Amino acid sequence: MQKSVLQDTVFHEREDSIITKGKQKKQLTCDTASVAGCVSQRACVYCGARVVLNPVTDAIHLVHGPIGCASYTWDIRGSLSSGSELYRNSFSTDLKEKDVIFGGEKKLARAIDELVAEYPTKVVFVYATCIVGVIGDDLEAVCKAASAKHQIEVIPVQSSGFAGNKAAGYRAACDALLRLIKPSQKKNKPKASTVNYLGDFNLAGEVWIIKDYLKQIGIELNVAFTGDSHYEALKNATTASLNIIQCAGSMIYLAQRMEELYAIPYMNISFLGLEDTAASLRRIVDSFGDPEMKLCLEELLVRETSKVKPTLDWYRERLQGKKAAIYVGGGFKAISLIKQFREIGIDVVMIGTQTGRQEEYQTINELVDEGTVILDDANPSELEKFMVEKGAHLLVGGVKERPLAYKLGIAFIDHNHDRKHPLSGFVGAVNLAKEVATTLCSPVWQYV
Amino acid sequence: MSRKATNFRDVNENPCNMCMPMGGILALKGLENSMVILHGSQGCATYMRRHIAEHFNEPIDVASSSLNEKGTVYGGEKNLKQGLDNMIKAYRPGVIGILTTCLADTIGEDIDRISQDYLVERGYTDLPVVTVNSPGYGGTHAEGYWLTLRRIVEKLARKTEPHTGINIFVPNISPADIREIKRWLELMQVSYTLLPDFSDTLDRPYQRPYRKMPEGGTPLADIAAMGGAAATLQLGVTLEDSMSPGRFLETEFGVPLYNLPLPMGVTNTDLFFNQLTEITGKKLPAELQQERGRLLDCMIDSHKYNGAGRSVIFGEPENIYAVTRTCLENGIYPVVIATGSKNPQLVTLLEDLLTHSPVRCTVLTEADFATIRVLSRGKANLAIGSSDGRYLSEREDIPLVRYGFPIHDRTGGQRLLSVGYRGTTYFLDQLTNTLLENKHKHYRKSIYQAFYLGINKTLDSAESGGEQHVL
Ligand code: SF4
Numbered sequence: 001m002q003k004s005v006l007q008d009t010v011f012h013e014r015e016d017s018i019i020t021k022g023k024q025k026k027q028l029t030c031d032t033a034s035v036a037g038c039v040s041q042r043a044c045v046y047c048g049a050r051v052v053l054n055p056v057t058d059a060i061h062l063v064h065g066p067i068g069c070a071s072y073t074w075d076i077r078g079s080l081s082s083g084s085e086l087y088r089n090s091f092s093t094d095l096k097e098k099d100v101i102f103g104g105e106k107k108l109a110r111a112i113d114e115l116v117a118e119y120p121t122k123v124v125f126v127y128a129t130c131i132v133g134v135i136g137d138d139l140e141a142v143c144k145a146a147s148a149k150h151q152i153e154v155i156p157v158q159s160s161g162f163a164g165n166k167a168a169g170y171r172a173a174c175d176a177l178l179r180l181i182k183p184s185q186k187k188n189k190p191k192a193s194t195v196n197y198l199g200d201f202n203l204a205g206e207v208w209i210i211k212d213y214l215k216q217i218g219i220e221l222n223v224a225f226t227g228d229s230h231y232e233a234l235k236n237a238t239t240a241s242l243n244i245i246q247c248a249g250s251m252i253y254l255a256q257r258m259e260e261l262y263a264i265p266y267m268n269i270s271f272l273g274l275e276d277t278a279a280s281l282r283r284i285v286d287s288f289g290d291p292e293m294k295l296c297l298e299e300l301l302v303r304e305t306s307k308v309k310p311t312l313d314w315y316r317e318r319l320q321g322k323k324a325a326i327y328v329g330g331g332f333k334a335i336s337l338i339k340q341f342r343e344i345g346i347d348v349v350m351i352g353t354q355t356g357r358q359e360e361y362q363t364i365n366e367l368v369d370e371g372t373v374i375l376d377d378a379n380p381s382e383l384e385k386f387m388v389e390k391g392a393h394l395l396v397g398g399v400k401e402r403p404l405a406y407k408l409g410i411a412f413i414d415h416n417h418d419r420k421h422p423l424s425g426f427v428g429a430v431n432l433a434k435e436v437a438t439t440l441c442s443p444v445w446q447y448v
Numbered sequence: 449m450s451r452k453a454t455n456f457r458d459v460n461e462n463p464c465n466m467c468m469p470m471g472g473i474l475a476l477k478g479l480e481n482s483m484v485i486l487h488g489s490q491g492c493a494t495y496m497r498r499h500i501a502e503h504f505n506e507p508i509d510v511a512s513s514s515l516n517e518k519g520t521v522y523g524g525e526k527n528l529k530q531g532l533d534n535m536i537k538a539y540r541p542g543v544i545g546i547l548t549t550c551l552a553d554t555i556g557e558d559i560d561r562i563s564q565d566y567l568v569e570r571g572y573t574d575l576p577v578v579t580v581n582s583p584g585y586g587g588t589h590a591e592g593y594w595l596t597l598r599r600i601v602e603k604l605a606r607k608t609e610p611h612t613g614i615n616i617f618v619p620n621i622s623p624a625d626i627r628e629i630k631r632w633l634e635l636m637q638v639s640y641t642l643l644p645d646f647s648d649t650l651d652r653p654y655q656r657p658y659r660k661m662p663e664g665g666t667p668l669a670d671i672a673a674m675g676g677a678a679a680t681l682q683l684g685v686t687l688e689d690s691m692s693p694g695r696f697l698e699t700e701f702g703v704p705l706y707n708l709p710l711p712m713g714v715t716n717t718d719l720f721f722n723q724l725t726e727i728t729g730k731k732l733p734a735e736l737q738q739e740r741g742r743l744l745d746c747m748i749d750s751h752k753y754n755g756a757g758r759s760v761i762f763g764e765p766e767n768i769y770a771v772t773r774t775c776l777e778n779g780i781y782p783v784v785i786a787t788g789s790k791n792p793q794l795v796t797l798l799e800d801l802l803t804h805s806p807v808r809c810t811v812l813t814e815a816d817f818a819t820i821r822v823l824s825r826g827k828a829n830l831a832i833g834s835s836d837g838r839y840l841s842e843r844e845d846i847p848l849v850r851y852g853f854p855i856h857d858r859t860g861g862q863r864l865l866s867v868g869y870r871g872t873t874y875f876l877d878q879l880t881n882t883l884l885e886n887k888h889k890h891y892r893k894s895i896y897q898a899f900y901l902g903i904n905k906t907l908d909s910a911e912s913g914g915e916q917h918v919l
Pocket residue numbers: 066067068069070129130467468469492495548549550551583584585
């Protein structure tokens with residue numbers, strides 16, 4: 001039964017989701033439902049919502065559903081907190097067969113009561129999982145009642161897993177955040193020179209790194225969405241004068257809505273890689289039009305760049321000409337990786353995402369070299385096929401992709417939410433180069 | 449011993465178990481040339497793959513029927529069939545497992561009928577398909593594992609000519625453990641069929657070219673012949689009959705069933721070899737006798753250190769039963785034993801084991817980590833179980849010896865050897881060394897505080913051992 005490895009690896013349903021730059025004129029199809037049986041690497045709506053909301057440190061995160069959904073997401077992310085550790089618990093209503101038959105609303109209400117009594121908090125997020133959508137529990141009503149009873153915010157997150165993919169979960173999370181940040185009285189008074197930082201989850205302290213840069217140039221970070229954020233800070237979100245967005249895939253919707261509702265302008269930025277970090281800081285400063293800030297920034301750039309430049313040059317010499325394959329969650333990450341790799345002399349030969357958006361794929365297409373394979377919602381067979389065909393030396397991906405790379409004898413970079421080292425800013429650029437060198441230049445490859 | 453169940457609560461705080469299909473995947477990965485498809489939404493499959501991949505460091509390909517809104521409202525038959533088509537095309541499996549997730553079960557999908565229709569429609573008359581209704585809310589991964597084994601046997605075992613081989617069913621242990629059991633059987637020249645055998649499929653050697661269908665696994669022909677075996681040794685004393693593959697073979701084909709505990713610790717390993725030698729008439733090889741002697745030697749060498757140990761043990765019923773026994777044999781008296789499963793057999797068995805323990809112990813079923821934590825506080829100085837126990841280390845400063853599944857914050861979970869005389873020796877060394885490390889880390893400070901500063905005059909009970917009260 002076992003046939004050659006590379007046969008039949010592209011399903012015809014998937015043909016439109018894979019292109020080779022320069023070879024075809026067609027546009028890549030993305031944002032479609034995963035094809036059954038193709039072993040998609042994608043996660044669900046609930047996963048997307050949880051990723052975005054979980055870093056809210058002082059919230060109770062309650063998963064309404066059977067145990068598995070909560071079990072697989074318990075404290076697996078590397079978001080750090082400067083305060084409460086409550087977010088690192090996984091609470092679940094642990095629905096059982098009888099709840100599925102008779103409904104889980106009462107159990108949910110009791111669960112909220114129990115948790116609020118045990119962990120005094122101002123906000124509870126209640127996540128819907130797939131079967132909640134099917135058994136028809138009225139999350140909205142239960143949350144409303146609980147909210148009135150406990151005089152705190154109990155916010156339903158409509159993240160039933162089958163109604164789309166991870167990207168739909170981002171949206172559900174943004175909706176929940178919009179409810180939370182809504183000012184209670186009139187509009188909060190805006191504060192000058194303050195920014196909200198959207199789409200950074202403070203993995204390995206990345207928010208703190210950026211906060212420090214901003215502080216050095218005289219800009220206050222009002223609140224980050226959602227890395228190391230907490231109730232009080234989020235409540236003041238509408239006072240910021242600018243929203244800057246790192247991970248657009250998850251947060252662009254929130255930024256757009258905040259512009260509509262609170263007239264806060266937004267700007268896409270990226271703090272991954274030297275080039276993007278410098279350019280982004282400059283754009284932020286320009287938008288404030290303050291010459292003093294500008295001066296501070298230029299000083300900072302010189303200082304920080306001179307610190308890391310020699311190291312990066314050293315790495316570039318060693319890594320020049322290597323070929324990378326990228327398969328990550330969202331488009332933003334993919335785009336910045338292309339640029340970051342360029343900074344250390346590495347070409348990207350295959351690139352894909354689970355949930356990239358059309359405009360992001362266009363940018364990717366503009367950035368990569370002719371012949372690079374671009375693919376959306378790939379599966380292991382396709383990843384294997386194109387990595388081998390393109391002669392990639394290195395794969396960037398998450399936990400599920402790692403063993404595949406290793407079995408193929410290919411180096412690997414962890415670019416996921418569980419990492420324990422920062423990849424943002426100047427220090428992050430060095431970390432990435434170091435990690436690339438550690439894996440690519442490891443002596444173990446000599447033996448395989 | 450005191451019993452406590454947490455199921456009266458309405459909230460689970462930090463789960464101590466995973467869900468049914470997870471166990472089903474593991475069981476099916478032990479079949480030769482198998483592929484699994486989960487009927488339900490995409491996310492469940494992705495989460496489980498991620499968890500399994502992290503533990504075993506192996507690519508874990510599991511398909512999903514990727515049910516969406518439409519499929520959920522109008523039925524998922526089309527999705528499942530399309531999923532089967534694509535999976536078969538890409539992987540060419542020799543056997544297929546179809547597991548349901550919560551969603552499919554809730555909307556009442558009849559996977560038996562759909563798969564039968566499918567095979568007829570496509571003309572795949574000789575492609576075996578094992579179906580398991582395994583909604584996540586129906587039980588933990590432990591039940592999913594055993595139920596799937598039973599379904600595999602129900603589907604594939606035949607009435608065959610009697611033969612001298614024996615059947616062995618193993619609980620969720622490491623690939624290294626499975627290899628160890630196979631080594632004994634080979635040493636003793638016993639012919640056997642071991643199910644599920646994921647010793648290669650989930651722990652394969654590096655080799656080129658990469659094959660996405662790993663080699664190894666229990667051959668289907670061998671499972672077919674299970675009905676004619678001389679006996680079944682099932683390492684499953686905590687099993688209910690409805691989930692017992694061995695019971696099925698006994699009632700259906702008259703294969704005598706011997707239910708034994710997982711061979712960890714001297715007693716359990718002796719039980720295993722006694723039973724095996726009795727059934728096969730073979731002798732315990734000298735090599736294994738030597739290993740037994742070395743284990744005894746190890747136990748004596750470390751008994752005084754172990755005597756200070758007070759353990760909190762958590763995990764799947766079969767595994768924790770064996771770990772408990774090993775701890776008791778060495779004076780590492782348990783203070784909390786917990787499982788996420790609802791398993792009354794386990795409680796009865798533990799009650800027996802614990803009658804002679806001098807230390808009060810609480811047994812928790814359907815447990816969560818919040819409860820385990822509270823009950824271990826100040827009483828336990830050693831946690832034994834999966835990586836999730838790091839919560840106990842972080843919050844209560846109880847060092848954790850990683851054992852079981854999943855181990856996702858360290859490497860090598862797949863290589864942990866803990867069965868038999870040799871495996872127990874390794875395992876016990878880890879327990880002892882963890883106790884020693886902890887002692888060496890703290891004794892200067894605690895003694896200084898107790899006797900020089902005079903604060904906190906009594907050393908904490910776990911350190912001095914034995915203040916806990918006898919039942
Ligand atoms: S509990 Fe049910 S819905 Fe949740 S992951 Fe498990 S099978 Fe999927």
